[in-house]
Amino acid sequence: MSDLIRKDPRKDWILRNRLHPLHEQVAAEMNGPAAEVRGPSGLIRRNPHAVGFIGPNGIKRIDRLGGSAAAAAGAKREQKEEQLPIIAIDAPQAYVAVVVDMPNGELSAHDKDVLGQARALADAAEDTAVLAVVFGPVKAALGTEANPDHPLGLAGVDRVVVFDSEAYQGFAPEQQLEAMLAVERTLEPAQWLFPDTHLSGNDRALRLAARLGERPIMHAWQIKNGKVTSRGGSELTDITRELASARILALASECAMPVDEARYEARVIASPAVPDVLTRIKDAGAVAVDPNQISLGEAEFILSAGNGIHDWDQFHEAARVLGATEGASRVAVDDGFMPRFRQVGATGTWVTARVYIAVGISGAVQHLQGIGSCEKVIAINTDAGCDMVKRADLSVIGDSQEILAALMAKVQADGAADGDEGKHDVA
Amino acid sequence: MMLHSKLSSNPAKNYTVATLVSVGKHPKSGRPRRSDQDSKALELALNMDNRSVHVIHAGDSSDPLRQSVLREYLGMGLERIDVTRQNANSDAVPALVERLKMLQADVVLTGSRAESGEGSGMVPYLIAQALxxxxxxxxxxxxxxGDGEFEILQALPRGQRRLLKVRAPFVASVDSAAAESRQTAWASGQRGQLQEMAIGSNPDEVMSQVTVEPARKRPKRIASAKKAKTAADRFKAATAKSASKGGAILVKESAEEKAQVIYDLLVSQGVINKKK
Known part of the structure; x- marks a missing residue:
């Protein structure tokens, strides 16, 4: 009787269940000494046989997360709440200047990439600070002291110079150039970095380079080991040269990773005195463009129609009143209500609109792929369970005809419509 | 098509438009061709009223292939092109500035970015700086x-346009969004003249020191997988959907209330301007 192997099914069960209150006790009993014990000499002795547990299929499992996965997830959440360290450069000896675009007063992803690159360049040299030169108002208010929690501080900026008077608003390249020259005279940045963006960063970089007689590196996309790689004309060649050979660089997006491991001071410093210049280029303001002349791929605001639209005249009227470019789903195009070049989605045009209103579109996979890069999606639909509602940032469930009518009335009542008076035919 | 009808009522005096053209490079095949932006600049110049157009090319024009490209520009209806012959790999800007000073142009039109070489887009800025x-x-x-003033429609991103007013003389670079250039006719291209001028060439020393290679494909950025510490985090980073988790859903409100919420969002996004 004594040579019979007896199993205790309850103990086996407890051994398999790591969450059982008696698990540790039973594991120690069955596997011999615990995983870690202090030996007679005071050294820690590890018992490799006690590591892990026997899974339900009889195979030993070792949980390297050190506990249950749920506990690990909880620990990660705690980490997130931890504040990033603040890194301060008290007395900078040199600067890396970044002229950020800040469209609408907020840092763009491209700005953050360029600031990340500037951070890398500044950290490679001693006592070098990243200086952000900002034209126009900043949306989040900057304090007079350190601003580590400001978007600029989180993006790796040590010092900020803001030029936000009336003279810098709109297209004012001459005044902005004068301000950059004032920064050049007073702070003498070691390097000037610009995001390589049409009409803002690109134009400023070229103006500054032409005035200073410097040879810039434009369209740069990689800085590595003291060398810069930039794209040549027609995007056919890569030109590599020494980083030290140029002080002015215009960087493509995704040139570097944005800063995310520390906060920086983003201290506002007094902007240098800028002489008023004779503005020879006068900005006469934006010209209203017929939204339907803008190609669907680059339109900013799209009103898109699907199978749920029954009153097409009202839809076209709504697009006109809102000043939106018209789009359509495949069904609406196949049924002949909209031309093929208006089709949005993987099988039509991949759109990049900032605001996309989907009226009566349930959201086929191909359509959702096509609107993947849209920032704000608004769904108007009768079905609350459709895929478009899951994707949308704002969903309105109801009859599209009523809602469009109410929306048009609202826009016309507030006089906000960019109706077609004063609209030029640009195409 | 015309932006302003003022022209016909108030005819401006004659003015000289100088257009700078270069030998382009097809973005796919890499063959020499009429540069896209330069031909659009020439088209723009040819469509202006009461003007005389001078077309200037500075570069290495000894190669018959490059000459045939210049003849494509001639085929757009020109009688002649001023060619200031330069050595290969030389800086064209001093020669262009010298030629423009001789010409006393009112308006200089160029493309925004060359299709071959460095393509930094510096040429119009350097010319404007020098002049x-x-x-x-x-x-x-x-x-x-009229009165030496010009109105320029500027292309902004996302198909938007802006009106600028400048007094001549000025330099303008032409965007790819400008009207397509006309077709080129082979016969009139052969009839046209390539008038050579001797202006000394300045070697471009910077470009002789760089390494030029065929363009590499840029690596795709991987979403924060580097930061992930555990296998579960890496898996999540690789499979995460960028789409939003779903926003507010309005069901019971009246149509007016729903419209109000949409309207507020549109105004806050700046796609509708509130008139106040």
């Missing part, structure tokens, strides 16, 4: 408004 003239980037239409 002391204002430089207007990304023009799509240039019209004379």
């Amino acid at each position: 002391g003239w204002p430089m207007v980037p990304a023009a799509v239409e240039v019209t004379a408004a």
Whole structure:
């Protein structure tokens, strides 16, 4: 009787269940000494046989997360709440200047990439600070002291110079150039970095380079080991040269990773005195463009129609009143209500609109792929369970005809419509 | 098509438009061709009223292939092109500035970016700097408004346009969004003249020191997988959907209330301007 192997099914069960209150006790009993014990000499002795547990299929499992996965997830959440360290450069000896675009007063992803690159360049040299030169108002208010929690501080900026008077608003390249020259005279940045963006960063970089007689590196996309790689004309060649050979660089997006491991001071410093210049280029303001002349791929605001639209005249009227470019789903195009070049989605045009209103579109996979890069999606639909509602940032469930009518009335009542008076035919 | 009808009622005096053209490079095949932006700049110049157009090319024009490209420009209806012959790999800007000083042009039109070589887009800025003239980037239409003043329609991103006013003389670079250039006719291209001028060439020393290679494909950025510490985090980073988790859903409100919420969002996003 004594040579019979007896199993205790309850103990086996407890051994398999790591969450059982008696698990540790039973594991120690069955596997011999615990995983870690202090030996007679005071050294820690590890018992490799006690590591892990026997899974339900009889195979030993070792949980390297050190506990249950749920506990690990909880620990990660705690980490997130931890504040990033603040890194301060008290007395900078040199600067890396970044002229950020800040469209609408907020840092763009491209700005953050360029600031990340500037951070890398500044950290490679001693006592070098990243200086952000900002034209126009900043949306989040900057304090007079350190601003580590400001978007600029989180993006790796040590010092900020803001030029936000009336003279810098709109297209004012001459005044902005004068301000950059004032920064050049007073702070003498070691390097000037610009995001390589049409009409803002690109134009400023070229103006500054032409005035200073410097040879810039434009369209740069990689800085590595003291060398810069930039794209040549027609995007056919890569030109590599020494980083030290140029002080002015215009960087493509995704040139570097944005800063995310520390906060920086983003201290506002007094902007240098800028002489008023004779503005020879006068900005006469934006010209209203017929939204339907803008190609669907680059339109900013799209009103898109699907199978749920029954009153097409009202839809076209709504697009006109809102000043939106018209789009359509495949069904609406196949049924002949909209031309093929208006089709949005993987099988039509991949759109990049900032605001996309989907009226009566349930959201086929191909359509959702096509609107993947849209920032704000608004769904108007009768079905609350459709895929478009899951994707949308704002969903309105109801009859599209009523809602469009109410929306048009609202826009016309507030006089906000960019109706077609004063609209030029640009195409 | 014309931006302003002022022209016909108030005819401007004659003015000289100088257009700078270069030998382009097809973005796919790499063959020499009429540069896209330069031909659009020439088209823009040819469509202006009461003007005389001078077309200037500075570069290595000894190669018959490059000459045939210049003849494509001639085929757009020109009688001649001023060619200031330069050695290969030389800086064309001093020669262009010298030629423009001789010409006493009112308006200089160029493309925004060369299709071959470095393509930094510096040429119009350097010319404007050397001549002391204002430089207007990304023009799509240039019209004379009388009294030496010109109105320029500028292309902004996302198909938007802006109106600028500049007094001649000025330099403007033409954007790819400008009107397509006309077709080129082979026969008139052969009849046209390539008038050579001798202006000394300056070697470009910087470009002789760089390494030029065929363009590499840029690596795709991987979403924060580097930061992930555990296998579960890496898996999540690789499979995460960028789409939003779903926003507010309005069901029970009246149509007016729903419209109000949409309207507020549109105003806050700046796609509708509140008139107040």
